[in-house]
Amino acid sequence: MFGPPASAALLDLIADPVLTLRGDLSALRANPAARDWLGADAAEGWRLLRHAAGMRLETWLREATLAIDAGRMPPPAPPLKLADGQRATLRLLRERPNWLLHARLSAADPGEPPLVEWLALSPLPMLLADATGGAVLRRNAAFDALSPGAPRHLNDLPDLLQALLGWQRGAPLPALAAQRLQDPPLVTEAEFVDPQGRQRWLQARLRLWRHDGRALLLVMLEDQSTLHERDLAHQQLDALMDTAAVGLATFQPEAGWLKAHRKGSPFKSGAGKQPIGSLQGISRDIVEPASLAEFERLQRALKKGDAVEVRYAVRHPELGRRWLLTRVAPALLAGGRRSTSVVTLDVTAQAQAENALLLRAESERTVLDSVLVGIVTVGPDGIEWMNRSARRMFGCELQDVLGQPMGVLAPDDDHAFHAEPGSDVFECRLRGRDGREFWVIGNAVQTQRENGPGEVTQQTTYALLDIDRRRQAEAQSRQAQASLARIIEAAPLAISLHEAHSLRIVKLNQAAAAMAGRTEAQLLGGGPSVLFGAEQGEQVAADMREALETLAVVQREYRVSSGAAERVWHTRLLHLAGVGGDDAPELLLLVASDVTEHRAAEAARLQAAISQRELLVREVHHRIKNNLQGVAGLLQQIAVRRPEVAGVLKEAVGQVQAIAQVYGLQVGATGPLLLKRVFDAIVGSVQRQQGRVITTPAEAGALLDDWCLPEAEAIPIALSLNELLGNALKHSDGAQVRCQLICDTLGVTVEIANPGRLPEGFLLQNVKSGVSGLGLVRALLPRRSAILSLEQQGGDVVCRLELIPPSVVHNPATRPSSG
Known part of the structure; x- marks a missing residue:
């Protein structure tokens, strides 16, 4: 009806396999x-089939294509026996510029059913219409169920169905009209109410086929309502499981684990892993040893299909210790199949709540056992518990007095322990079980304790503080303070105490008075200036305020004039906050030691070390220069004796001479090398080596002496300059080479120009690193502070080397001080 092109357009409706092949016979x-x-x-399957069939298939494909292009009948295709026992008969057709390969399988019907039969056979709604005028050409019964009345035109369909079919205002949609043969079908979706009043979510696959000026619209509809309902059910189940924090899995003996719930697990075992809320995600190695018996019981019940509910603890690698409650519920599905639902709930919060009461009492006992106050708990049956301080205070263990009345710790009948406990503080003298007598201060508090439903008992807790220990500690503290005062007075260090707010001196020793050259009476009440002089008084006061703002020790050095001499005092400042009690004012401690002789000795040693280092460096640089020049001379002699390697050796001599020039400049120099001196030395070395004259026009201004080379960059930049100059002389064909040093406030530019032309398509970034020429320069130059460019300017090749800090630094001798 539609001719061969129509078959190509309706490939998707043909039951036999049809491949569209490119010119090289690969699958398109x-x-x-x-x-x-x-x-x-x-495409991959066709390639594998060709490989498996071997030369028989390849020979037939080659001969068939030649015969068809020549207008002859192609040879018959060799029968192919497939792996599943089927046979395939191939037929090749020409559809320029491509090929059509039709395969008829042994199990397939030898004839191709007509389009009408395919439409009648399909359970999906299908339609074929004229895309130009909108006339309906073919439709099947499934499509008539969606739109009763036997529509003869697309415009007769409901508006929503027209939009679903890609038909809008009497023409196909623009996206459908722009569709090409190799493009996938256009897919549309919409919610549609069928003639029976049922809500359906339909998906349409649209294809527009053109031939001889005629356009046909091919439509296939698919009801997606079931999929939407399934997704909605999954979404609702996900929300329910997430809200309840429950893991859900299903097990069938015939198929194993069918599905673990996607989201609703109490916790997950890690990114990309199975939720641990599902039973199959819990391995034996994460179950805690105490819960292994319960876990094994769960496994046995699962294997037998028994109903069981088990609570067990696991040690998760990310979430730590968790408690899980797993319930196994067997069931019988339709058809007699057995199924087991496994629900896992994270009950960690519940388990923690159950253990909280037990842990709370234990933690309280642990805290009370660590305090310095003696605590004794007495119940209706006598003493129940004593902390460590109480046991040490009375010199006994809990087992010695357990269940006895509190009065056993106080032999006297008139003791407060024998009276009814109250909230008042009492003070009394006690005698321990070891015979030691001591005074305590304490009080007693009564509380109620629930032993069970409706059962409440009274409990008394005594808190006792050993006063003798505190009095001994206070006496020891006073004695320590007196000893410290004597040590401070006799110490060779200058020590003074200052008020935190006013910085006035409240106390000082004889060494501090000697440092200031005044008596103690003259210094008391004065500020920092009376100790260190008026010139340094403000600076010392500022350092003291800095020390008051931090808990760290602030260290400073001050120079104090003592007659004609000047003494250096190393001072430490420390903020003393609340050392004298809550009511005492805050103080600042100053400790100073005379380090004049020590600093002088250090300065002398440092100067001697610097002088010795400079001497050694100069000697090393001088020897390196001589050795490098000796190596260059040896290489020159070898070049004379071995002309075949004279060019390579001459290049190496230039590199060695450049390094020698840098070491020669460093002899007697301190700090970074002046860039102008390195530039002149390398230019002179290249001129002597090459026997050529390089024009070096001088730049006006004083910036030439403002830039230096750091020691680490001197040799790489010198070698780079040597290679650039040698390269310019090499490609100048004897013409004049110009080299100029341009300086400004931002950096330095070395510009080298020589007559010549760059190769066509030359790019500097394509030059690979090497041991000579531009390759060596790219390898040596710093990446971030050196820019190399090479460009053609008229008849000259201009090379620019831009150096910015830190490859170059300002000359310390000419750069103005920032202070």
């Missing part, structure tokens, strides 16, 4: 039957 497109035959990746 496959219809559904071909994909079922060759696999989802039909």
Whole structure:
């Protein structure tokens, strides 16, 4: 009806496999039957089939294509026996510029059913219409169920169905009209109410086929309502499981684990892993040893299909210790199949709540056992508990007095322990079990304790503080303070105490008075200036305020004039906050030691070390220069004796001479090398080596002496300059080479120009690193502070080397001080 091109457009409706092949006979497109035959990746399946068939298939393909292009009948295709026992008969057709390969399988019907039969056979609604005028050409019964009345035109369909079919205002949609043959079908979706009043979510696959000026619209509809309802059910189940924090899994003996719930697990075992809320995600190695018996009981019940509820603890690698409650519920599905639902709930919060009461009492006992106050708990049956301080205070263990009345710790009848406990503080003298007598201060508090439903008992807690220990500690503290005062007075260090707010001196020793050259009476009440002089008084006061703002020790050095001499005092400042009690004012401690002789000795040693280092460096640089020049001389002699390597050796001599020039400049120099001196030395070395004259016009201004080379960059930049100059002389054909040093406030530019032309398409970034020429320069130059460019300017090749800090630094002798 539609001719051969129509068959090409309706490949998806043909039951036999049909492949569209490129000119090289590789697969370009496959219809559904071909994909079922060759696999989802039909191109790869066709390649594997050609490889498996061997030369028989390749020879036939080559001869058939030649015969068809020549207008002759192609030879018959060799029969192919497939792996599943089927046989395939191939037929090759020309559809320029491509080929059509039709495969007829042994199990397939030898004839191709007509389009009408395919439409009647399909359970999906299908339609074929004229895309130009909108006339309905073919439709099947499934489509008539959606739109009763036998529509003869697309405009007769409901508006929503027209939009679903890609028909808008009497013409196809623009996206459908722009569709090409190799494009996938256009997919549309919409919610549609069928004539029976049922809500359906329909998906349409649209294809527009053109031939001889005629356009046909091919439509296939699919009801997605079931999928939508399934997704909605999954979403609702996900929300329910997430809200309840429950893990859900289903097990069938015939198929194993069918599905673990996607989201609703109490916790997950890690990114990309299975939720641990599902039973199969819990391995034995994460179950805690105490819960292994319960876990094994759960496994046995699961294997037998018994109902069980088990609570057990696991040690998760990310979430730590968790308590899980797993319930196994067997069931019988339709058809007699057995199924087991496994629900896992994270009950960690519940388990923690149950253990909280037990842990709380234990933690309180642990805290009370660590305090310095003696605590004794007495119940209706006598003493129940004593902390460590109480046991040490009375010199006994809990087992010695357990269950006895509190009066056993106080032999006297008139003791407060024998009276009814109250809230008042009492003070009394006690005698321990070891015979030691001591005074305590304490009080007693009564509380109620629930032993069970409706059962409440009274409990008394005594808190006792050993006063003798505190009095001994206070006496020891006073004695320590007196000893410290004597040590401070006799110490060779200058020590003074200052008020935190006013910085006035409240106390000082004889060494501090000697430092200031005044008596103690003259210094008391004065500020920092009376100790260190008026010139340094403000600076010392500022350092003291800094020390008051921090808990760290602030260290400073001050120079104090003592007659004609000047003494250096190393001072430490420390903020003393609350050392004298809550009511005492805050103080600042100053400790100073005379380090004049020590600093002088250090300065002398440092100067001697610097002088010795400079001497050694100069000697090393001088020897390196001589050795490098000796190596250059040896290389020159070898070049004379071995002319075949004279060019390579001459290049190496230039590199060695450049390094020697840098070491020669460093002899007697201190700090970074002046860039102008390195530039002149390398230019002179290249001129002597090459026997050529390089024009070096001088730049006006004083910036030439403002830039230096750091020691680490001197040799790489010198070698780079040597290679650039040698390269310019090499490619100048004897013409004049110009080299100029340009300086400004931001950096330095070395510009080298020589007559010549760059190769066509030359790019500097394509030059690879090497041991000579531009390759060596790219390898040596710093990446971030050196920019190399090479460009053609008229008849000259201009090379620019831009150096910015830190490859170059300002001359310390000419750069103005920032202070």
